[in-house]
Amino acid sequence: MGSLFMVFKADETAIVLIEFQNDFCKPGYPLYPGIEAVLNGYKVIENTVELVKVARSKGVLIVGCPIVFESDYKDLGLDFGIKANVKKLGVFRKGTKGSEFIDELKPYVDIYVEGKRGLDGFHGTNLDMILRYRGIKNVAIAGFLTNVCVESTARTAYDLNYKVIIVKDCTAAMSWEEQRYAEEKLFPLIAEVLTHKEFLERIK
Amino acid sequence: MGSLFMVFKADETAIVLIEFQNDFCKPGYPLYPGIEAVLNGYKVIENTVELVKVARSKGVLIVGCPIVFESDYKDLGLDFGIKANVKKLGVFRKGTKGSEFIDELKPYVDIYVEGKRGLDGFHGTNLDMILRYRGIKNVAIAGFLTNVCVESTARTAYDLNYKVIIVKDCTAAMSWEEQRYAEEKLFPLIAEVLTHKEFLERIK
Amino acid sequence: MGSLFMVFKADETAIVLIEFQNDFCKPGYPLYPGIEAVLNGYKVIENTVELVKVARSKGVLIVGCPIVFESDYKDLGLDFGIKANVKKLGVFRKGTKGSEFIDELKPYVDIYVEGKRGLDGFHGTNLDMILRYRGIKNVAIAGFLTNVCVESTARTAYDLNYKVIIVKDCTAAMSWEEQRYAEEKLFPLIAEVLTHKEFLERIK
Amino acid sequence: MGSLFMVFKADETAIVLIEFQNDFCKPGYPLYPGIEAVLNGYKVIENTVELVKVARSKGVLIVGCPIVFESDYKDLGLDFGIKANVKKLGVFRKGTKGSEFIDELKPYVDIYVEGKRGLDGFHGTNLDMILRYRGIKNVAIAGFLTNVCVESTARTAYDLNYKVIIVKDCTAAMSWEEQRYAEEKLFPLIAEVLTHKEFLERIK
Numbered sequence: 078m079g080s081l082f083m084v085f086k087a088d089e090t091a092i093v094l095i096e097f098q099n100d101f102c103k104p105g106y107p108l109y110p111g112i113e114a115v116l117n118g119y120k121v122i123e124n125t126v127e128l129v130k131v132a133r134s135k136g137v138l139i140v141g142c143p144i145v146f147e148s149d150y151k152d153l154g155l156d157f158g159i160k161a162n163v164k165k166l167g168v169f170r171k172g173t174k175g176s177e178f179i180d181e182l183k184p185y186v187d188i189y190v191e192g193k194r195g196l197d198g199f200h201g202t203n204l205d206m207i208l209r210y211r212g213i214k215n216v217a218i219a220g221f222l223t224n225v226c227v228e229s230t231a232r233t234a235y236d237l238n239y240k241v242i243i244v245k246d247c248t249a250a251m252s253w254e255e256q257r258y259a260e261e262k263l264f265p266l267i268a269e270v271l272t273h274k275e276f277l278e279r280i281k
Numbered sequence: 282m283g284s285l286f287m288v289f290k291a292d293e294t295a296i297v298l299i300e301f302q303n304d305f306c307k308p309g310y311p312l313y314p315g316i317e318a319v320l321n322g323y324k325v326i327e328n329t330v331e332l333v334k335v336a337r338s339k340g341v342l343i344v345g346c347p348i349v350f351e352s353d354y355k356d357l358g359l360d361f362g363i364k365a366n367v368k369k370l371g372v373f374r375k376g377t378k379g380s381e382f383i384d385e386l387k388p389y390v391d392i393y394v395e396g397k398r399g400l401d402g403f404h405g406t407n408l409d410m411i412l413r414y415r416g417i418k419n420v421a422i423a424g425f426l427t428n429v430c431v432e433s434t435a436r437t438a439y440d441l442n443y444k445v446i447i448v449k450d451c452t453a454a455m456s457w458e459e460q461r462y463a464e465e466k467l468f469p470l471i472a473e474v475l476t477h478k479e480f481l482e483r484i485k
Numbered sequence: 486m487g488s489l490f491m492v493f494k495a496d497e498t499a500i501v502l503i504e505f506q507n508d509f510c511k512p513g514y515p516l517y518p519g520i521e522a523v524l525n526g527y528k529v530i531e532n533t534v535e536l537v538k539v540a541r542s543k544g545v546l547i548v549g550c551p552i553v554f555e556s557d558y559k560d561l562g563l564d565f566g567i568k569a570n571v572k573k574l575g576v577f578r579k580g581t582k583g584s585e586f587i588d589e590l591k592p593y594v595d596i597y598v599e600g601k602r603g604l605d606g607f608h609g610t611n612l613d614m615i616l617r618y619r620g621i622k623n624v625a626i627a628g629f630l631t632n633v634c635v636e637s638t639a640r641t642a643y644d645l646n647y648k649v650i651i652v653k654d655c656t657a658a659m660s661w662e663e664q665r666y667a668e669e670k671l672f673p674l675i676a677e678v679l680t681h682k683e684f685l686e687r688i689k
Numbered sequence: 690m691g692s693l694f695m696v697f698k699a700d701e702t703a704i705v706l707i708e709f710q711n712d713f714c715k716p717g718y719p720l721y722p723g724i725e726a727v728l729n730g731y732k733v734i735e736n737t738v739e740l741v742k743v744a745r746s747k748g749v750l751i752v753g754c755p756i757v758f759e760s761d762y763k764d765l766g767l768d769f770g771i772k773a774n775v776k777k778l779g780v781f782r783k784g785t786k787g788s789e790f791i792d793e794l795k796p797y798v799d800i801y802v803e804g805k806r807g808l809d810g811f812h813g814t815n816l817d818m819i820l821r822y823r824g825i826k827n828v829a830i831a832g833f834l835t836n837v838c839v840e841s842t843a844r845t846a847y848d849l850n851y852k853v854i855i856v857k858d859c860t861a862a863m864s865w866e867e868q869r870y871a872e873e874k875l876f877p878l879i880a881e882v883l884t885h886k887e888f889l890e891r892i893k
Contacts, residue, residue, distance in 0.1 A: 081361060395610075396610055
């Protein structure tokens with residue numbers, strides 16, 4: 078679609094980092110093997126550190142959006158689908174190292190979203206409040222899984238009338254097939270799909 | 282996943298019909314050509330009539346969920362992505378024949394959702410109120426597009442803790458590739474995927 | 486508080502008309518006797534017609550926000566509190582004259598909210614979408630009951646970070662005691678309270 | 690209204706504790722003087738400890754609902770109305786002793802709501818998710834201020850179709866006038882108003 082949105086004013090722009098938590102990003106944690114191929118293929122961590130470092134220095138708001146459950150998962154709800162896996166693997170438990178944001182990104186996060194328990198970063202959270210209270214119009218999304226939580230958040234951002242940007246080389250799915258489908262078939266319906274370098278160049 | 286939810290009590294079950302409007306379903310209307318292959322390949326209209334006729338006779342609530350805009354689209358928001366196409370094609374305009382539900386289904390709709398302007402049937406609408414006011418726990422979804430509005434509605438239904446059923450042969454995407462991806466890769470993460478006959482057999 | 490918000494840019498301002506329906510506003514309809522004293526004491530209808538006529542000519546968006554139920558109230562939910570009264574009196578039923586907006590205001594309404602079934606004009610409706618899609622920052626509220634639906638809508642508008650204006654002589658409660666309490670004790674915590682003439686003078 | 694809801698099944702019932710934080714409840718903290726008269730007149734802390742102790746032993750879910758802002762209030766939004774006072778007084782700041790729940794109640798809280806930044810405990814929070822995920826139908830509310838955050842939360846609970854109970858001797862406003870108005874004029878429209886002893890007797 079070319080330069081759909083042209084330029085992004087820094088003070089009207091936020092980057093939402095979906096679930097850059099150790100449970101996903103670090104070898105030895107349960108969800109790492111699933112995204113390893115795309116994570117490393119794209120160099121997602123490296124790219125994302127560069128993304129937030131440069132964007133923040135230009136005045137872009139960096140929003141961390143973790144998913145964290147009570148340690149007994151009493152706030153998980155029905156135990157089926159992808160949430161059943163969360164419980165089975167014991168991930169995203171409050172107070173664990175696995176549920177923390179990765180050390181590389183912590184210094185750049187301006188504010189963390191609270192309340193995320195589902196796929197959609199806006200569902201039952203203060204994300205929309207954070208964004209609208211600060212006059213944000215452009216929402217760039219990065220994180221995991223590309224076709225699950227990143228996509229649910231992007232769909233709702235679109236319904237909320239934000240200009241949505243997917244920073245594709247800062248996302249990862251569990252297979253290249255799913256990653257490509259999201260990038261090529263789904264996201265163009267609701268967002269502009271850019272690499273982190275393309276996005277950074279468009280911030281003014 | 283086999284019989285994930287076992288049986289569905291009729292009075293705790295609703296079928297949500299996403300955008301069974303003439304603009305999508307009928308030859309000569311603008312969006313018909315896009316879904317024609319899957320719509321006819323699956324016999325979606327025929328299946329859906331049978332679905333709601335039988336389910337309703339068992340006590341299931343039938344909810345119509347149309348998308349309708351003001352005739353000048355003043356309520357459409359930013360003009361990009363898939364909504365830009367809605368405006369360009371002039372579809373889903375209040376008061377037009379194209380925006381009406383198809384005649385085949387009208388007699389079976391118990392209640393219509395109001396407010397849908399985005400992808401997600403729950404966003405800015407009274408859908409959740411309709412369902413929770415009546416004690417609904419199981420939400421079966423049919424309609425168009427499989428990977429756009431049906432999927433956004435299913436994702437939010439999952440986040441709202443409903444048991445979600447996708448009635449696959451009552452949905453259609455713009456290509457078999459997208460249809461298959463949704464059915465096989467995405468929906469199993471958040472729903473049980475059934476044919477209309479399988480779903481009907483499980484209602485008690 | 487003096488001139489809390491100073492001036493209101495017309496194209497960032499909307500007036501939300503809560504339940505200016507015949508069931509409330511017209512002699513002979515069930516809810517009229519309850520608000521008659523304040524309605525006529527303030528000349529609410531007369532004031533509101535002047536309010537929307539002048540404001541609209543300056544470019545302010547006029548939003549009608551009716552409450553309408555299915556004729557069998559299947560979408561009313563639990564039958565207690567103030568909603569029990571709605572059902573008992575048979576008011577706000579879809580398709581009745583009583584549920585229509587009053588003729589005096591119809592020509593000035595730019596758009597009607599859909600989905601309102603509860604106290605809060607934002608709950609389960611497309612009101613926030615209508616406002617944010619058009620860049621509205623200032624929300625002036627008029628209608629009935631001052632301390633019930635007007636107040637619930639104002640409270641949520643405040644939580645949504647809109648600048649909230651209560652147009653006091655365009656609202657009515659069931660007693661002067663309740664009207665005064667809302668105007669003097671509650672609204673100043675969340676809104677600027679103005680007469681319609683004061684509000685009109687501040688629109689630029 | 691007498692015994693509006695008859696009995697409450699313990700496993701369908703939750704008590705939501707609004708802002709029982711040191712900033713409100715403890716001498717020496719900024720908001721204490723404002724509520725001192727009603728707080729001590731009713732013995733709110735004493736009553737609430739008894740309320741949650743007994744209710745929890747019967748199986749009722751105890752939900753803490755604090756309001757907490759970033760220390761620079763970047764998530765507070767527009768600086769007018771009652772929120773301007775929050776900022777001016779420096780209360781409810783993350784990481785301070787003032788923002789913590791009072792020690793007397795901590796042992797009884799099963800789960801804390803995240804995201805509350807406005808008046809309404811449901812707005813931008815995971816409160817509804819917590820309740821619906823556990824099949825809660827009855828929501829008893831206690832806390833501060835009776836006519837501000839308690840009332841906003843009760844209004845939305847009503848719109849969400851919960852059976853709402855106000856535990857009146859576990860709430861406090863800034864004056865007896867406001868306390869009485871809420872108890873006698875407003876709450877009966879949306880809730881059953883009970884003392885903590887009356888409520889405890891009705892739990893089965």
